Amino acid sequence: MQMILQGTALETAVHETLVCLLPEERHGLAEDCAEGGTVTVSLTREGGDFLCRVQAVRGGEERTEECRLPPEGDSPLEQKRVETRAVKTAVYRAVVGFLPQPPVWGAMSGVKPAKPLRQAFPQGIEEEAADAFLKERFFIAPSRRKLAIRCAQKAQQLERSLPEQTGALYIGIPFCPSKCVYCSFVSGSTAQWGHLIPPYLDALCREVEATGEGFRQNGWKLDSIYMGGGTPTTLTAPQMDRLLTAVQQHLPHPREFTVEAGRPETITREKLEVLHRHGVGRISINPQSMHDEVLQNVGRLHTVQQIEECYRMARQAGNFEINMDLIAGLPGDDEAGLLESVRRLIDLQPENITIHCLARKKGSPLRFGPQGQLPAETLDAAYAMLEQAGYAPYYLYRQKYIAGNLENVGFAKGDTICRYNILMMEELCPVVALGAGGVTKICADGGRNITRLTNPKYPKEYIEHSDAICKGKQKLELEFDRLSD
Numbered sequence: 001m002q003m004i005l006q007g008t009a010l011e012t013a014v015h016e017t018l019v020c021l022l023p024e025e026r027h028g029l030a031e032d033c034a035e036g037g038t039v040t041v042s043l044t045r046e047g048g049d050f051l052c053r054v055q056a057v058r059g060g061e062e063r064t065e066e067c068r069l070p071p072e073g074d075s076p077l078e079q080k081r082v083e084t085r086a087v088k089t090a091v092y093r094a095v096v097g098f099l100p101q102p103p104v105w106g107a108m109s110g111v112k113p114a115k116p117l118r119q120a121f122p123q124g125i126e127e128e129a130a131d132a133f134l135k136e137r138f139f140i141a142p143s144r145r146k147l148a149i150r151c152a153q154k155a156q157q158l159e160r161s162l163p164e165q166t167g168a169l170y171i172g173i174p175f176c177p178s179k180c181v182y183c184s185f186v187s188g189s190t191a192q193w194g195h196l197i198p199p200y201l202d203a204l205c206r207e208v209e210a211t212g213e214g215f216r217q218n219g220w221k222l223d224s225i226y227m228g229g230g231t232p233t234t235l236t237a238p239q240m241d242r243l244l245t246a247v248q249q250h251l252p253h254p255r256e257f258t259v260e261a262g263r264p265e266t267i268t269r270e271k272l273e274v275l276h277r278h279g280v281g282r283i284s285i286n287p288q289s290m291h292d293e294v295l296q297n298v299g300r301l302h303t304v305q306q307i308e309e310c311y312r313m314a315r316q317a318g319n320f321e322i323n324m325d326l327i328a329g330l331p332g333d334d335e336a337g338l339l340e341s342v343r344r345l346i347d348l349q350p351e352n353i354t355i356h357c358l359a360r361k362k363g364s365p366l367r368f369g370p371q372g373q374l375p376a377e378t379l380d381a382a383y384a385m386l387e388q389a390g391y392a393p394y395y396l397y398r399q400k401y402i403a404g405n406l407e408n409v410g411f412a413k414g415d416t417i418c419r420y421n422i423l424m425m426e427e428l429c430p431v432v433a434l435g436a437g438g439v440t441k442i443c444a445d446g447g448r449n450i451t452r453l454t455n456p457k458y459p460k461e462y463i464e465h466s467d468a469i470c471k472g473k474q475k476l477e478l479e480f481d482r483l484s485d
């Protein structure tokens with residue numbers, strides 16, 4: 001839609017709201033965009049209140065709405081917050097009337113739906129108040145309000161039990177046996193980047209050592225380590241052994257240690273034994289779909305049978321807690337196919353099942369089901385099956401261009417949650433990231449203040465800049481010191 005702003009510079013607020021409502025369309029200021037109708041937004045002060053009036057025109061129909069809010073403080077930041085809320089509310093109310101049904105996430109544009117709840121209710125997330133907050137502030141549907149509240153409560157519980165001066169750590173291995181068509185990670189196939197694995201491992205072991213030095217000097221503890229990528233089990237057993245030896249030697253002992261063993265064709269008994277020997281307690285085996293045809297559609301080189309064999313092998317090889325990922329919205333899949341995949345995973349009984357919605361590349365059409373759509377009801381049916389089988393949601397996030405404008409949800413049996421997922425997603429503690437593309441996040445004040453330090457994105461640059469990266473990890477000490485002041 002074409003955005004016309006009068007008396008306000010809150011272009012981002014208007015744009016974000018339009019993306020929530022019409023994610024498939026382009027929106028921009030009048031001079032940049034002439035598609036899909038117009039939305040005229042004016043913001044004034046009346047009797048001390050902020051008053052936003054919106055006139056929206058689309059398909060020959062006109063709708064007007066307004067939102068009046070009293071000020072909540074004198075500081076520019078407080079004023080801007082109220083202005084933003086008035087603008088978002090009025091735009092949402094005006095434009096939602098053009099849609100056959102409102103989006104389940106309403107006007108929630110952030111990717112972490114549980115976070116505003118923790119910030120609004122630091123003393124405890126009481127269900128009724130939290131529900132009213134999400135409904136009035138963001139117009140979220142009841143099913144998603146419930147989901148956000150449950151995940152926020154889990155995060156708050158973890159936040160309260162977290163010892164001081166504790167961080168989490170991510171190790172990135174950006175190599176995979178082949179590239180999945182939907183992949184948006186920095187990761188190359190072994191055919192393309194395999195020659196970089198030995199020097200990459202050298203650089204990574206050096207970074208592990210430098211980071212360990214920083215942790216030791218500051219007396220920092222480590223709650224959890226997560227090794228992801230890419231597919232870490234692309235490393236051979238001796239390579240994995242070398243890396244994990246360095247981790248054990250230089251870093252504090254974590255309470256939780258997860259390694260993504262995403263692609264079943266990379267997993268061997270020998271590698272599983274290496275993981276087990278070095279204290280890895282959680283692995284993630286990611287089928288994405290339990291249909292061979294769908295797997296072929298997306299460039300995966302393994303079969304469903306390999307997934308099941310690999311799962312059984314992992315059960316025999318060590319006392320691992322196992323997560324399994326599915327993706328809703330893959331090309332050639334449909335509701336019946338997705339629910340069948342969920343059922344087959346439930347039969348295997350992993351401790352965790354995570355359901356992602358396909359994050360599409362910009363502008364690419366969805367090829368799920370006969371209509372090319374992923375309705376919220378399809379996911380509701382999958383969630384109901386999981387709940388019935390004893391799984392509860394524990395972490396939640398959303399992404400840009402996500403199928404159906406929906407969400408990704410991790411489910412766990414009992415207390416088998418992946419702590420790292422919550423710590424990282426809810427920004428509850430510093431997360432130190434090692435390897436190419438690693439983004440270290442120093443989070444303070446429950447995730448309100450965040451400093452980011454980035455490693456080079458690609459393995460070649462990462463290897464070339466190894467010295468500087470290791471020195472940079474020394475500088476982390478200062479950041480940690482400042483945090484604990």
Ligand code: SF4
Pocket residue numbers: 175176178179180182183184185187229230231262263
């Ligand atoms: S396994 Fe994961 S990281 Fe590797 S190509 Fe597929 S989606 Fe990307």
